[in-house]
Amino acid sequence: xxxxxxxxxxxxxxxxxxxxxxxxxxxxxxxxxxxxxxxxxxxxxxxxxxxxxxxxxxxxxxxxxxxxxxxxxxxxxxxxxxxxxxxxxxxxxxxxxxxxxxxxxxxxxxxxxxxxxxxxxxxxxxxxxxxxxxxxxxxxxxxxxxxxxxxxxxxxxxxxxxxxxxxxxxxxxxxxxxxxxxxxxxxxxxxxxxxxxxxxxxxxxxxxxxxxxxxxxxxxxxxxxxxxxxxxxxxxxxxxxxxxx
Amino acid sequence: xxxxxxxxxxxxxxxxxxxxxxxxxxxxxxxxxxxxxxxxxxxxxxxxxxxxxxxxxxxxxxxxxxxxxxxxxxxxxxxxxxxxxxxxxxxxxxxxxxxxxxxxxxxxxxxxxxxxxxxxxxxxxxxxxxxxxxxxxxxxxxxxxxxxxxxxxxxxxxxxxxxxxxxxxxxxxxxxxxxxxxxxxxxxxxxxxxxxxxxxxxxxxxxxxxxxxxxxxxxxxxxxxxxxxxxxxxxxxxxxxxxxxxxxxxxxxxxxxxxxxxxxxxxxxxxxxxxxxxxxxxxxxxxxxxxxxxxxxxxxxxxxxxxxxxxxxxxxxxxxxxxxxxxxxxxxxxxxxxxxxxxxxxxxxxxxxxxxxxxxxxxxxxxxxxxxxx
Numbered sequence: 001x002x003x004x005x006x007x008x009x010x011x012x013x014x015x016x017x018x019x020x021x022x023x024x025x026x027x028x029x030x031x032x033x034x035x036x037x038x039x040x041x042x043x044x045x046x047x048x049x050x051x052x053x054x055x056x057x058x059x060x061x062x063x064x065x066x067x068x069x070x071x072x073x074x075x076x077x078x079x080x081x082x083x084x085x086x087x088x089x090x091x092x093x094x095x096x097x098x099x100x101x102x103x104x105x106x107x108x109x110x111x112x113x114x115x116x117x118x119x120x121x122x123x124x125x126x127x128x129x130x131x132x133x134x135x136x137x138x139x140x141x142x143x144x145x146x147x148x149x150x151x152x153x154x155x156x157x158x159x160x161x162x163x164x165x166x167x168x169x170x171x172x173x174x175x176x177x178x179x180x181x182x183x184x185x186x187x188x189x190x191x192x193x194x195x196x197x198x199x200x201x202x203x204x205x206x207x208x209x210x211x212x213x214x215x216x217x218x219x220x221x222x223x224x225x226x227x228x229x230x231x232x233x234x235x236x237x238x239x240x241x242x243x244x245x
Numbered sequence: 246x247x248x249x250x251x252x253x254x255x256x257x258x259x260x261x262x263x264x265x266x267x268x269x270x271x272x273x274x275x276x277x278x279x280x281x282x283x284x285x286x287x288x289x290x291x292x293x294x295x296x297x298x299x300x301x302x303x304x305x306x307x308x309x310x311x312x313x314x315x316x317x318x319x320x321x322x323x324x325x326x327x328x329x330x331x332x333x334x335x336x337x338x339x340x341x342x343x344x345x346x347x348x349x350x351x352x353x354x355x356x357x358x359x360x361x362x363x364x365x366x367x368x369x370x371x372x373x374x375x376x377x378x379x380x381x382x383x384x385x386x387x388x389x390x391x392x393x394x395x396x397x398x399x400x401x402x403x404x405x406x407x408x409x410x411x412x413x414x415x416x417x418x419x420x421x422x423x424x425x426x427x428x429x430x431x432x433x434x435x436x437x438x439x440x441x442x443x444x445x446x447x448x449x450x451x452x453x454x455x456x457x458x459x460x461x462x463x464x465x466x467x468x469x470x471x472x473x474x475x476x477x478x479x480x481x482x483x484x485x486x487x488x489x490x491x492x493x494x495x496x497x498x499x500x501x502x503x504x505x506x507x508x509x510x511x512x513x514x515x516x517x518x519x520x521x522x523x524x525x526x527x528x529x530x531x532x533x534x535x536x537x538x539x540x541x542x543x544x545x546x547x548x549x550x551x552x553x554x555x556x557x558x559x560x561x562x563x564x565x566x567x568x569x570x571x572x573x574x575x576x577x578x579x580x581x582x583x584x585x586x587x588x589x590x591x592x593x594x595x596x597x598x599x600x601x602x603x604x605x606x607x608x609x610x611x612x613x614x615x616x617x618x619x
Contacts, residue, residue: 104349
């Protein structure tokens with residue numbers, strides 16, 4: 001569709017229409033209601049490509065830099081820590097995550113000096129990463145690995161507590177009459193049974209098919225051995241009868 | 246957790262005797278009397294069970310008593326358990342529109358989320374902050390600056406009684422667009438369905454049956470313009486605000502042809518030259534569209550308020566449209582001619598006019614022949 005110029009030039013077009021007066025003595029075009037507004041508030045600059053924000057320092061040794069006008073990748077120090085954590089704990093990715101933000105000021109409600117549990121945030125790998133980063137930055141003599149181990153162990157303790165609470169809550173509920181749906185093991189067993197039954201049926205069909213194939217291979221010579229035996233039997237009887245005096 | 250019976254969840258004797266005790270399990274761990282009751286055989290209860298299909302007369306009589314007990318237990322127990330708070334309601338922004346959008350508001354509304362880097366329009370490079378997770382991130386400072394500029398335009402146009410059209414044709418944008426037009430006042434309107442091609446360029450056919458009003462500076466309808474409203478051309482908007490320019494190319498093209506300024510939400514894959522005032526933001530998120538539309542609607546409300554305040558003081562910063570002016574002039578001349586004819590008829594025998602000649606009146610003469618037409 002190409003570049004469009006009319007939207008940017010509405011003010012200039014309207015002014016030139018107003019300026020022309022084809023019939024002297026008669027009033028020209030009336031100024032539109034938006035004219036004064038657009039006059040005092042011109043449209044923004046367009047179609048220029050300024051040098052983009054550099055999120056990482058450009059390579060100083062590069063003789064000829066490439067793609068200097070391309071937007072650069074945004075990176076944070078937490079990215080590496082997240083990669084390491086989720087590589088070590090892949091099942092933490094299976095936990096559901098809330099992406100909805102309320103007022104956008106989440107970072108202001110967090111104080112990572114106080115521990116992993118923060119208001120308005122569930123316990124997750126993100127807590128570990130932020131705690132680790134805080135430890136790395138605010139504790140003298142703290143290495144990345146040390147901070148990771150400290151944060152990780154706090155995390156394990158809290159997860160264990162959650163597991164225990166869950167287990168005890170289930171026990172208490174069962175004691176007072178609650179019943180639950182099928183457990184994962186039960187579901188797994190049922191699925192296995194279904195698959196096995198399906199396989200059994202298939203196996204029976206396969207056996208029947210192979211039997212039919214095999215018997216079909218011998219169909220044309222199947223009667224002959226029986227006829228030959230019958231004839232011999234008759235002859236033998238006749239011979240036997242004749243031999244007897 | 247599935248609880249079989251309300252009585253089990255909420256207490257001791259929520260339902261009366263008809264329920265066989267063997268089908269209940271004791272809830273409270275304090276009293277041991279309940280536990281012994283559980284061990285009794287089911288043959289102890291003489292009356293038919295509550296689970297039977299035809300309840301006895303005694304059961305029906307107990308219903309009011311049981312219902313009051315039920316309500317008591319509900320009242321006692323409704324404050325137990327977690328307090329579920331409704332922290333985010335999508336309608337909240339429509340009910341309490343914000344005057345300005347902070348960078349945090351814009352981020353929470355996902356206005357910074359652009360499209361995949363391979364789908365971008367390089368003309369939008371100036372609005373992009375960087376690349377993250379394979380998508381372009383729109384710079385929120387740029388968004389805020391452009392949004393404020395657009396808001397000023399909307400405010401000024403509303404102040405000068407310009408007709409503002411809010412357009413949002415995507416699914417879910419209807420209430421947003423309606424509310425924005427509502428805020429901006431009687432000179433604003435909305436569109437939430439497909440723009441009929443030709444609504445501006447072919448408006449004499451498409452908008453033929455449209456309802457129009459002639460109003461004074463206090464937005465009160467004026468009488469005497471019925472014939473004009475039937476004959477006149479349909480109006481065009483003075484400003485068009487589009488929440489999804491990617492789906493409204495025809496409309497924006499017509500606005501360009503008719504020389505109408507437009508405001509549009511420009512995503513990283515959109516063409517910024519289609520609109521006069523760009524607002525670089527995410528057009529795919531209803532929350533971001535709502536935030537932007539509400540800010541613009543509130544700006545329109547401010548312009549409306551200024552216009553109303555001026556009108557109360559007798560100050561009018563807008564002109565009567567040329568076609569209405571011409572109609573007024575023509576009507577006045579026609580009426581003057583009628584009066585003259587009537588005067589001539591009424592002259593009769595003595596040749597003297599019965600009433601003062603209106604054409605002798607200074608003010609009336611000026612109304613008939615306005616200075617710019619002389």
